[in-house]
Amino acid sequence: MLRAEGVCVSFGGVRAVDGVSLAVAPHGTLGIIGPNGSGKTTTFNVLTGEQRANAGRVTLGGRDITGLAPHRIARLGLVRTFQNLRLFPNMTVLENVLTGGHLRQPRALWRQLLRPPGVAHAEAVERERAAALLEEVTLADRMHAYASDLSYGQTKRLELARALNAEPLILLLDEPTAGMNDRQAREILELVRAVQARRQLALIVIEHNVPELARFVDSMIALDAGRVIAAGTPDEVVRHPRVVAAYLGQEAA
Amino acid sequence: MDVPYLTEQLVNGLATGSIYAVIAVGYAMVYSILYLINFAHGDVIMVGAFAALTLIGMAFPVPAAILAACAVGALVALAVERIAYRPVRYANRVVPMISALGAGLVLATLAHLVWGPEVQPFPQLIPRGNIEIAGIAVPQQALIILGLSLAIVMFASFLLERTRLGRATKCVCQDIYAAQLMGIPVNLIIPLVYAVGGFLGVAGGILFAMYFNAVFIQMGLLATTKAWAAAMLGGVGNFYGAALGGLMLGVAEMLAVVTVGSAYKDGVALVIIVAVLLLRPQGLFGRRVVERS
Amino acid sequence: MLVARAGWPALAGIVLLIAIPLMVTDRYVLYVLNISMIFAILAIGQNIITGWCGMLTLGHAAFFGVGAYTSGLLAVDHGWPFLACFAAAGLAAGLAGALLSLPCLRVRSDFLSLITIAFAQMFFVVVNNWTELTRGPMGLPRIPRMEVFGWTARTEAEIFWVIGGVLAIVMFAVHRLVSGPIGRAWEAVRDDENAARALGINVTHAKVQAFTIGCVLAGFAGSLYAHTLRIVAPEMFFLEESLIIMQMAILGGLASLPGSLLGAALMVGIPEALRSGNEWLITLRPGIGGALLLAMMIWRPQGLLGRLRDAPPFLLALSAALRGLFVRRSRR
Numbered sequence: 001m002l003r004a005e006g007v008c009v010s011f012g013g014v015r016a017v018d019g020v021s022l023a024v025a026p027h028g029t030l031g032i033i034g035p036n037g038s039g040k041t042t043t044f045n046v047l048t049g050e051q052r053a054n055a056g057r058v059t060l061g062g063r064d065i066t067g068l069a070p071h072r073i074a075r076l077g078l079v080r081t082f083q084n085l086r087l088f089p090n091m092t093v094l095e096n097v098l099t100g101g102h103l104r105q106p107r108a109l110w111r112q113l114l115r116p117p118g119v120a121h122a123e124a125v126e127r128e129r130a131a132a133l134l135e136e137v138t139l140a141d142r143m144h145a146y147a148s149d150l151s152y153g154q155t156k157r158l159e160l161a162r163a164l165n166a167e168p169l170i171l172l173l174d175e176p177t178a179g180m181n182d183r184q185a186r187e188i189l190e191l192v193r194a195v196q197a198r199r200q201l202a203l204i205v206i207e208h209n210v211p212e213l214a215r216f217v218d219s220m221i222a223l224d225a226g227r228v229i230a231a232g233t234p235d236e237v238v239r240h241p242r243v244v245a246a247y248l249g250q251e252a253a
Numbered sequence: 254m255d256v257p258y259l260t261e262q263l264v265n266g267l268a269t270g271s272i273y274a275v276i277a278v279g280y281a282m283v284y285s286i287l288y289l290i291n292f293a294h295g296d297v298i299m300v301g302a303f304a305a306l307t308l309i310g311m312a313f314p315v316p317a318a319i320l321a322a323c324a325v326g327a328l329v330a331l332a333v334e335r336i337a338y339r340p341v342r343y344a345n346r347v348v349p350m351i352s353a354l355g356a357g358l359v360l361a362t363l364a365h366l367v368w369g370p371e372v373q374p375f376p377q378l379i380p381r382g383n384i385e386i387a388g389i390a391v392p393q394q395a396l397i398i399l400g401l402s403l404a405i406v407m408f409a410s411f412l413l414e415r416t417r418l419g420r421a422t423k424c425v426c427q428d429i430y431a432a433q434l435m436g437i438p439v440n441l442i443i444p445l446v447y448a449v450g451g452f453l454g455v456a457g458g459i460l461f462a463m464y465f466n467a468v469f470i471q472m473g474l475l476a477t478t479k480a481w482a483a484a485m486l487g488g489v490g491n492f493y494g495a496a497l498g499g500l501m502l503g504v505a506e507m508l509a510v511v512t513v514g515s516a517y518k519d520g521v522a523l524v525i526i527v528a529v530l531l532l533r534p535q536g537l538f539g540r541r542v543v544e545r546s
Numbered sequence: 547m548l549v550a551r552a553g554w555p556a557l558a559g560i561v562l563l564i565a566i567p568l569m570v571t572d573r574y575v576l577y578v579l580n581i582s583m584i585f586a587i588l589a590i591g592q593n594i595i596t597g598w599c600g601m602l603t604l605g606h607a608a609f610f611g612v613g614a615y616t617s618g619l620l621a622v623d624h625g626w627p628f629l630a631c632f633a634a635a636g637l638a639a640g641l642a643g644a645l646l647s648l649p650c651l652r653v654r655s656d657f658l659s660l661i662t663i664a665f666a667q668m669f670f671v672v673v674n675n676w677t678e679l680t681r682g683p684m685g686l687p688r689i690p691r692m693e694v695f696g697w698t699a700r701t702e703a704e705i706f707w708v709i710g711g712v713l714a715i716v717m718f719a720v721h722r723l724v725s726g727p728i729g730r731a732w733e734a735v736r737d738d739e740n741a742a743r744a745l746g747i748n749v750t751h752a753k754v755q756a757f758t759i760g761c762v763l764a765g766f767a768g769s770l771y772a773h774t775l776r777i778v779a780p781e782m783f784f785l786e787e788s789l790i791i792m793q794m795a796i797l798g799g800l801a802s803l804p805g806s807l808l809g810a811a812l813m814v815g816i817p818e819a820l821r822s823g824n825e826w827l828i829t830l831r832p833g834i835g836g837a838l839l840l841a842m843m844i845w846r847p848q849g850l851l852g853r854l855r856d857a858p859p860f861l862l863a864l865s866a867a868l869r870g871l872f873v874r875r876s877r878r
Contacts, residue, residue, distance in 0.1 A: 069743075070744055071743045071747055071748050074744055075746045080744055082740075086738045086744075087741070088733060088738055088741065090801075091734070095730060095733070098730055099731070102730065102731060106727070107731075112727070115722060119726075
């Protein structure tokens, strides 16, 4: 489904990402772990097109997407969430989710101005769909609240719902449990797992909470200083001596 | 063409350019920290220039009056930062720019009330006359202004490069969050940069007033446009680029006057802004171009 | 059926539109209302650019001027009928807006504010000096009245109906746009460009679209202005006018249609009402406007009726109450 080969990114003299390769099967799930600064988010940014790689190739469903603009990559079915939460604070929860479905919605100027019956109907369908997604992430009761009013956990769920509304083929989640206690982390990863199972999405998840992550991904890679230091099943990666060394005291599952 | 005439014009162009450079540098500093166009800058300069006029009129010794006026500029800039920028620092991008516009309007109206709407003459502080250099008569005033401006820019550059304060500022420019994490007092640095920007700007404004013998309320807008053209030419947010851009703008204006006529002098800045955006948005020396994360 | 879909505020609006000139007989009051409505259209255009799409534009008055001069010149020099002039005005302003914004928005939308300042200044210089075309500082006089299919609007009341009709159509159209995916895309771009991109929104396209539409509205407003005042002069389209238009949008409420109406009404009406005897108020006006901008941004960026949300909670309760009264959004 998604394959990256030999991706390198340098900032000035620093090699943030140094020859990273990864692959995810069409319905597979991949976890990415690694200490802070190991290049996880930068790798994500290359996959989504926000960051230009100095070397390497990224293909989605066999098609080369290296260097494409982010909105084009999104149109091809690759959607991501952000580590530092990028919601639309001045829009309601429902509107945030609706924006996720932007590509589906009739966007031509004249169609919106004249609103032939098809368009009005499409809008109604979109709202139902968005409402259903909010049900799925248990945010339906906050539908008309502004996104800036939500609690932290709720914002994470909103981001997920918004990303799902884009009907991705593959979903990239950047630290979905950041800043959460164990219970919340477990809840949200449960949600992610349920969502993935229901839709048979391909999934790549960056996570610090290694034990929880290991529980549900098919495969895992570990990064350190921009390089892949281990790849394989979660069990293999988590027990890998270099991984343990890199984490220094992190408990293996 | 006529060499003595050209030389005189060239020196004039460089002189005005150096004034633009001083003002542009103030803009560049603020922009490079917060990626905000400081719309109040021009009006701060205008208030400072008027303050200088008043102080000199009250028979203060000239150097003291100028320094005091620059300090006034710094204080006003600080006030603008505290009132117009800090409360809205984390809001949507457009909000601080709008509140800066508002602050600028308030300053302009205050100036109107205090000093009146007419153009006021600024005393001739540097004697006119020519100096002989290599057999060519060069206007003395222009040379002195050029020298003063360069000195100011060098001083600012010294502050930036050599002092701890300057280095801390550069850190904040690079990455505001990292700087905070490293314990740099961002809440002190930001107002300080505004203050220094205001100080420099007023210095430039006073030079402008000296050179053209006039202060007027619209000079804020004029300064804004020209300084921005200069900053964009050199590459926005780039300190030295802004200075160089200022010089280039001055020379470009001189060329326009010599070839097309003085009516279009002020248009040069506008044309440069548009041209830079169309052809080379990062300016001559800038790096960040497209809006990517 | 149209009315039923838009809700009762629309019905009330249409009734008001027809009734006001019949009830109000004071010509001066009607004149002020007419000017307010023209500026309301301007404020809506400004709001699309700044309120919904989050871009600062300081040259809106210049596009206003482009529309006014296009319409006036086509009528006076070429005898075009009003409707054609009106359409051409919108087209010209929109084209100018697109040409201006396209190269600029590729780069960084902050610079849009600079380029609009530059454009505004250049517009004034050109219009003031190109006397063969624009008649220069004296202005272009004897612009014909507005006429629609042979019927000429002569009285203030008839002018009210024409302008009011245009305003109603504009509000209807803009409401359609902002309550659907196009408006959502604009708001997404305003709130977080990167997130918008990650969802497949073409950010540059959205920005240029918002800017162009805002300019088209300015062009239409310009045409109405030219044929109402029946004279246009460069001094009407200073940079200060742009700031005033911006203040209208902000006072009334960024990203709010009724807010644009309110802002325009207040900023046209109040100076008119205070006009008698207070010359120093005219001097103070930019300062008051500036203080208004400051105050609004700090305490209530969403203006009196608007949508942006960075205000303290206790004001929001009031806003919610007001919204219940005024906002004409159909069940969202």
